[in-house]
Amino acid sequence: MTEFDGLVAIVTGGGSGIGAACASALRAAGARVGVLDLDPPASTDGICAVRADVADGASLDAAVEEVAGAFGGIDILINCAGVSAVGDVTANDDAEWARVLDINVTGVARASRAALPYLRRSRHAAIVNISSIAATAGLVRRALYSASKGAVHALTLAMAADLIDAGIRVTCVAPGTVDTPWVARLLAKADDPSAEKARLAARQPTGRLVTAEEVAAAVLYLAGPFAGATTGMSLAVDGGMSGLRLPR
Structure with missing residues (x-):
């Protein structure tokens, strides 16, 4: 038996990147998983895509x-x-601001609202949001993205404050730069993708990008019953970027 046996998890954006890593880790830990995505994978045993x-x-x-059915x-x-x-x-027009905030922020509210009737019936209810180091650190050329992740935080x-009396824990994970297809697409637009990837890796004290599996491991900790005393907090998985100031 594991702490996730008998539990059901939903992962939005579960078709690729961090979401796919979370879905895979939850299933490996014993949970049954609903993968929600614009381009979902095929359903398999224990996975409802x-x-x-x-x-x-x-x-x-x-x-x-x-x-749920x-x-x-x-x-x-x-x-x-x-x-x-x-x-x-100045880089994004009003329509792009509305689109990004709608997906990154209101999307969290919509999914939570849809799941809450079921979560209220669970003895181990938890919501984990994916935030970002950009929520609390000023990063260059990330104004709109940072605003959206600050709102998620x-x-x-x-x-967490609203739902604590219902026994529902709410936390978030704040990754640094994660080596995912999403980041790969951003790098592909750079004048020198290799140099840009090296720059992104170097700004994290560990000297490398975070892996999606490392973010998923943090999500599993926060989502699981063993973290029953943990709510209303953000867990950084950023290679030390948010807290360390090393001499260079």
């Missing part, structure tokens, strides 16, 4: 209901779906 759009409340409601309830929600944005405060604390 459903197409869902976090920008569409009706889509999320239907997807969450399908997973397949597995008999929901205990854990991992809000991982999100999009990137590059540039200073604040939303996590507010939800």
Whole structure:
């Protein structure tokens, strides 16, 4: 038996990158997993993959209901779906600001709202949001993205306060730069992708990018019943970027 045996988890954005790593780790730990994504993988034993759009409340409601029906309830929600944005405060127009905030912030609220009726019935209910080091550190050319992840951080604390009496823990993980297909696409747009990847790795004290599996391990800790006294906090998985100031 593991702490996740008998539990059901949903992962938004679970089709690739950090979300896929979270889904895989949860399934390996004994949970049954609903993978919600615009491009979901095939369903397998213990995995219910459903197409869902976090920008569409009706889509999320239907997807969450399908997973709950397949597995008999929901205990854990991992809000991982999100999009990137590059540039200073002048770089993106109003429509792009609205789109990114709608997906990265309101999408967390929509998914949580859809899952809450089921989470309220669980004895081990937990929500883990994926934030970012950008929520609390000023990074160049990340104005819109940082604003969205700062909002996720604040939303996590507010939800934790609202839901503590219901026995639902809410936390977030704040990764540094993670070696995912998402980052690879950003690097591909750089004038010198190899040099840009080396720069991103060097700004983390460990000297390398974070792996998706390392983020997933943090998510599993926060989502599991053994973390029952942990709520309303952010766990950095950033190679020391948020706390260390090393001489160079």
